[in-house]
Amino acid sequence: MPRQDKTAIAASLASATCSLLGTPAATPVQAQEEPGWDLNTALLYYGENDDRVQDVSLNLQAIRNFVDDRLLTLGLAVDTLTGATPSGAIPFDGPQTFTRPSARSTYTTPPNTIPLDDSFLDTRVAVNASWQQPLGRLYSIGAGLSASNEYDYMHMGANLKLSRDFNKRNTTVSAGLAIAMDDLSPVGGAPIPLSQMLGEDDRSNKTGDQSKDVFDVVVGLTQVINRNLLVQANYSYSNSSGYLNDPYKILSVVDGTSGDPVPAAPVPGEDFPSHLYLYENRPDERTKHSAYGQAKYYLSGKVLDVSYRYMTDDWEIDSHTIDARLRWPMGDRSYLEPHLRYYTQTAADFYRISLVDGEPLPSYASADYRLGEFDAVTVGMKYGWKLASGHEMSVRLEYYMQDGDAPPGQVIGNQALQELYPDLDAIIAQFSYRFGW
Amino acid sequence: MTGSRPERGLRVRRRQDHVLAEFAAMGCPCEILVDTDDESAARELANVVAREAWRVEDKFSRYLPNSVVARINGSRGLPVLVDDETAGLLDFAACLYELSERRFDISCGALRRAWVFDGASRVPDQSLIDAILQTVGWQRLEWRRPSITLRPGMEIDLGGIGKEYAVDRAVALLAAQSSIACLVNFGGDLAVVGARRDTAGWQVGIEAPGSDGRRAHRLVHLGAGAMATSGDSRRYVEVDGRRLGHILDALTGWPVDSAPRSVTVAADTCTQAGSLATLAMLHGPNAENFLLDAGVKFWVVR
Numbered sequence: 001m002p003r004q005d006k007t008a009i010a011a012s013l014a015s016a017t018c019s020l021l022g023t024p025a026a027t028p029v030q031a032q033e034e035p036g037w038d039l040n041t042a043l044l045y046y047g048e049n050d051d052r053v054q055d056v057s058l059n060l061q062a063i064r065n066f067v068d069d070r071l072l073t074l075g076l077a078v079d080t081l082t083g084a085t086p087s088g089a090i091p092f093d094g095p096q097t098f099t100r101p102s103a104r105s106t107y108t109t110p111p112n113t114i115p116l117d118d119s120f121l122d123t124r125v126a127v128n129a130s131w132q133q134p135l136g137r138l139y140s141i142g143a144g145l146s147a148s149n150e151y152d153y154m155h156m157g158a159n160l161k162l163s164r165d166f167n168k169r170n171t172t173v174s175a176g177l178a179i180a181m182d183d184l185s186p187v188g189g190a191p192i193p194l195s196q197m198l199g200e201d202d203r204s205n206k207t208g209d210q211s212k213d214v215f216d217v218v219v220g221l222t223q224v225i226n227r228n229l230l231v232q233a234n235y236s237y238s239n240s241s242g243y244l245n246d247p248y249k250i251l252s253v254v255d256g257t258s259g260d261p262v263p264a265a266p267v268p269g270e271d272f273p274s275h276l277y278l279y280e281n282r283p284d285e286r287t288k289h290s291a292y293g294q295a296k297y298y299l300s301g302k303v304l305d306v307s308y309r310y311m312t313d314d315w316e317i318d319s320h321t322i323d324a325r326l327r328w329p330m331g332d333r334s335y336l337e338p339h340l341r342y343y344t345q346t347a348a349d350f351y352r353i354s355l356v357d358g359e360p361l362p363s364y365a366s367a368d369y370r371l372g373e374f375d376a377v378t379v380g381m382k383y384g385w386k387l388a389s390g391h392e393m394s395v396r397l398e399y400y401m402q403d404g405d406a407p408p409g410q411v412i413g414n415q416a417l418q419e420l421y422p423d424l425d426a427i428i429a430q431f432s433y434r435f436g437w
Numbered sequence: 438m439t440g441s442r443p444e445r446g447l448r449v450r451r452r453q454d455h456v457l458a459e460f461a462a463m464g465c466p467c468e469i470l471v472d473t474d475d476e477s478a479a480r481e482l483a484n485v486v487a488r489e490a491w492r493v494e495d496k497f498s499r500y501l502p503n504s505v506v507a508r509i510n511g512s513r514g515l516p517v518l519v520d521d522e523t524a525g526l527l528d529f530a531a532c533l534y535e536l537s538e539r540r541f542d543i544s545c546g547a548l549r550r551a552w553v554f555d556g557a558s559r560v561p562d563q564s565l566i567d568a569i570l571q572t573v574g575w576q577r578l579e580w581r582r583p584s585i586t587l588r589p590g591m592e593i594d595l596g597g598i599g600k601e602y603a604v605d606r607a608v609a610l611l612a613a614q615s616s617i618a619c620l621v622n623f624g625g626d627l628a629v630v631g632a633r634r635d636t637a638g639w640q641v642g643i644e645a646p647g648s649d650g651r652r653a654h655r656l657v658h659l660g661a662g663a664m665a666t667s668g669d670s671r672r673y674v675e676v677d678g679r680r681l682g683h684i685l686d687a688l689t690g691w692p693v694d695s696a697p698r699s700v701t702v703a704a705d706t707c708t709q710a711g712s713l714a715t716l717a718m719l720h721g722p723n724a725e726n727f728l729l730d731a732g733v734k735f736w737v738v739r
Contacts (some may be wrong), residue, residue, distance in 0.1 A: 009716070012536060017706050020526065021609065024705075028662065031662060033736075
């Protein structure tokens with residue numbers, strides 16, 4: 001058949017049908033194919049500067065849409081972590097020797113260098129499954145299970161979420177809760193809090209496995225303001241209890257005048273720590289409150305997504321997060337999405353650079369840089385495109401900069417000459433591929 | 438549209454979230470799904486639909502001696518005056534004839550008798566096909582609304598458009614009568630009307646080829662409008678190892694080469710959906726491109 005204007009054929013047919021039936025169709029056709037599986041795969045690389053933590057993870061997510069908005073989501077993540085992480089000990093102008101967490105050997109860090117524990121090597125496997133479905137006309141219910149396992153940590157979690165639509169589905173109110181039960185089996189055993197780091201093969205201050213429970217509640221409101229604007233707000237409460245220490249983090253015990261680490265009692269050989277280090281101790285409970293607001297603005301194909309989160313907890317950490325993304329279409333099949341995120345937090349009330357020799361021990365103390373005061377900025381760009389097959393691909397590249405300071409009142413003597421807070425830069429690269437099946 | 442008229446009964450039963458009524462008309466199983474728990478209300482609506490299907494069958498089946506089509510086919514070369522409804526269908530057939538560039542033709546029923554689509558390799562003699570093509574064809578009949586004149590020996594057959602038309606008629610009657618959501622399905626050509634109570638629409642399965650209706654190839658959620666399918670994976674002939682479906686090209690007198698096994702189209706009305714599916718079939722290997730250009734939602738099984 002020679003080529004004709006086929007759109008014109010459809011139009012001629014429509015008018016011929018209209019003459020035949022006497023009326024045009026009451027409602028235009030709405031036929032939506034039930035997608036089978038929607039598969040999202042992503043390969044993510046996270047690399048910190050100075051050969052610190054490197055993480056490669058593979059994420060697979062399979063979503064199955066059923067009729068009536070029922071949804072099954074299955075996820076699998078595998079990641080491999082290698083590299084070194086700051087142990088909490090302060091640098092000074094001499095070498096320092098530490099016992100590894102396994103207590104099988106020691107390692108020595110050079111002078112004027114932030115001590116890093118380089119014994120990290122871990123493979124983590126995480127799985128999750130969730131089910132969501134409407135409950136009657138206005139309610140929707142969802143439930144999920146999650147589990148993950150790595151060599152020193154096992155997580156099991158469950159969650160439940162209920163939401164209700166109001167106001168012709170322009171308003172959605174939701175409430176959810178989640179529980180997690182985690183078991184820790186630290187390498188070499190969990191150290192007795194605030195006990196001294198011992199020599200090689202001495203595990204007399206190590207105990208067995210530990211556990212922690214986390215309970216989260218979230219209530220939220222989503223509101224369609226108009227065709228272009230959607231806003232969301234939620235409040236969440238989170239309570240963690242049990243073993244909340246990082247079993248590998250230590251604090252240096254320092255001289256009250258010089259600020260230098262106090263040498264350990266002289267012991268012959270190299271298989272003992274060179275100085276006095278105590279394992280950290282955190283409270284066995286932490287309660288967080290957070291408020292979150294998000295706005296999505298659609299304008300001629302572009303989407304601006306801005307969010308803010310405020311978090312406060314009874315460890316006296318307050319944080320603010322501002323996140324903004326702008327999806328900018330480039331033609332029909334691709335888009336660019338710049339991303340900017342700013343984060344700032346105050347320090348935990350038991351965060352310490354070091355402990356002073358001779359002073360009474362505080363109940364809680366940690367030198368974990370993640371509990372200190374810092375700011376972080378993430379800048380990134382994502383490029384996504386759609387293939388002729390309908391499959392979607394994207395690449396994302398981001399740079400993360402974390403910058404913190406030691407609490408000025410805590411810096412003693414020579415410590416002022418050292419970089420006490422380990423700043424952090426990291427690169428994040430991700431490739432995603434999404435397809436239907 | 439079949440010869441022996443089956444028992445005209447209605448079977449009504451309640452299903453999980455709707456009432457199903459079944460009956461036979463136009464040579465195929467017909468059903469109406471009514472989104473209600475009220476069985477008597479459903480029966481009332483089903484009666485409207487069944488009566489309309491039977492009316493269309495009685496009026497347009499070429500096998501029923503009292504039908505308009507039988508009267509036209511038996512006119513021995515004399516003009517026949519037809520009513521508005523019949524005229525509408527003839528106008529529509531003329532439109533399809535033009536849009537298909539003479540490949541879709543309601544006056545080539547004689548060709549259909551020459552071909553037997555039972556999966557075997559029986560091909561009629563080319564001389565027979567040529568002879569038939571000499572006597573049939575829309576261009577050889579005279580249609581001046583409201584008068585139609587066939588040449589002696591010519592026959593028309595509205596089977597290619599009657600079923601979809603009946604679906605659209607039934608849906609229009611339902612819409613005028615009630616706001617209860619319904620799905621009307623006449624042998625796989627279907628349309629929906631009204632908004633469902635608890636869900637957004639109806640789930641429609643597109644049959645997987647060769648599964649005899651047991652397996653859905655794709656599931657489609659139909660909230661409004663209609664879907665129709667052209668093609669039948671069970672009706673074909675084998676020629677030199679090639680499988681030829683039962684869609685005949687009125688220009689060549691042969692089944693369309695490299696036609697899909699089935700084409701399903703979703704459109705505002707069942708008549709449009711069915712016509713687009715048939716036109717796509719006539720495009721053979723280019724069926725998909727035709728439908729893409731037409732800008733409709735479709736599913737092609739090859």
